[in-house]
Amino acid sequence: MDRNPSAQTARVRTAIFPVAGLGTRFLPATKATPKELLPVLDTPLIQFAIDEARAAGIERMVFVSHPSKSAIERYVRADEELEATLRERGKARLADMLSDNALDESETQIRFVMQDEPLGLGHAVLCAKDHVLPGPVAVILPDDLILGEPGCLSEMIDAYDPQKAGHMVATMQVDEEAVSSYGVLDATGRDGALILAKGMVEKPAPEDAPSRQAVVGRYVLSGKIFDDLEGLPPGAGGEIQLTDAIAKAVDGEGLCGFRFTGTRYDCGSKAGMLSATLAVASEDTEYHAVVGRTVEAADVAVTAAE
Numbered sequence: 001m002d003r004n005p006s007a008q009t010a011r012v013r014t015a016i017f018p019v020a021g022l023g024t025r026f027l028p029a030t031k032a033t034p035k036e037l038l039p040v041l042d043t044p045l046i047q048f049a050i051d052e053a054r055a056a057g058i059e060r061m062v063f064v065s066h067p068s069k070s071a072i073e074r075y076v077r078a079d080e081e082l083e084a085t086l087r088e089r090g091k092a093r094l095a096d097m098l099s100d101n102a103l104d105e106s107e108t109q110i111r112f113v114m115q116d117e118p119l120g121l122g123h124a125v126l127c128a129k130d131h132v133l134p135g136p137v138a139v140i141l142p143d144d145l146i147l148g149e150p151g152c153l154s155e156m157i158d159a160y161d162p163q164k165a166g167h168m169v170a171t172m173q174v175d176e177e178a179v180s181s182y183g184v185l186d187a188t189g190r191d192g193a194l195i196l197a198k199g200m201v202e203k204p205a206p207e208d209a210p211s212r213q214a215v216v217g218r219y220v221l222s223g224k225i226f227d228d229l230e231g232l233p234p235g236a237g238g239e240i241q242l243t244d245a246i247a248k249a250v251d252g253e254g255l256c257g258f259r260f261t262g263t264r265y266d267c268g269s270k271a272g273m274l275s276a277t278l279a280v281a282s283e284d285t286e287y288h289a290v291v292g293r294t295v296e297a298a299d300v301a302v303t304a305a306e
């Protein structure tokens with residue numbers, strides 16, 4: 001196995017955003033609005049993911065979407081008419097913000113690919129195969145929001161060394177009862193922020209979990225991942241699992257976890273979305289009074305229930 005790629009092919013140039021999911025946990029909100037466009041305060045989840053990828057120097061972003069979620073593409077691309085209207089009405093600051101947020105082909109290449117059937121995360125990543133640039137690829141799951149500087153993907157790309165491990169996954173320690181919601185590393189040791197691993201299992205029962213190191217939605221994967229996804233049979237939950245393709249390549253590519261420094265919010269859940277919103281609001285003095293009152297009201301509710 002070639003563990004000595006040239007610097008050029010070791011650069012992470014592409015990020016894949018699997019955004020085809022139906023978002024059933026947020027119905028009815030997601031009946032007409034893709035979950036990736038649900039806001040944390042005023043910023044859609046997809047924007048946080050795009051900003052993180054941009055900060056990490058990603059050159060091409062591949063969105064694996066669904067035909068019913070065309071609003072994502074409308075959001076991601078510039079809306080010159082809206083920006084012009086805002087400028088005419090003296091709202092140049094808002095227009096500038098939209099223009100800064102939007103992806104511009106001259107800065108970042110954008111590709112949209114459709115995943116028509118919900119066959120799993122592994123299948124979603126495989127759908128991007130023909131659209132990625134050479135070398136390793138990043139995968140970002142936008143409903144895992146990770147706040148903090150530097151961004152999680154920047155940290156991972158800095159730490160990525162294909163000679164040590166071709167596949168790197170962001171990990172955090174979770175409670176024993178939570179392991180069955182995650183991919184879990186079969187950890188063998190530590191090397192600074194890296195967690196050395198000899199395997200990975202998708203959503204194990206707590207009694208079968210090899211560790212409590214859970215994978216959250218950031219991956220830096222060797223380009224060989226696509227070969228291992230091809231023809232992979234369905235795994236946990238009857239879906240084609242990215243975890244299984246990563247685990248299959250442990251001997252050839254190597255695998256490590258990465259302990260990121262930011263705070264992760266599970267914005268695929270209502271509690272996580274609420275926590276993220278409160279965290280972002282508490283950073284802004286404009287909302288201090290409201291956030292203070294929310295916390296007080298929650299305390300009152302808890303006291304009343306006791």
Ligand code: G1P
Pocket residue numbers: 121141144181182183184202203214215216217241242243
């Ligand atoms: C996916 C992955 C899982 C990972 C999780 C992180 O699961 O399959 O390995 O731990 O994302 O959020 P999902 O939450 O989509 O079921």
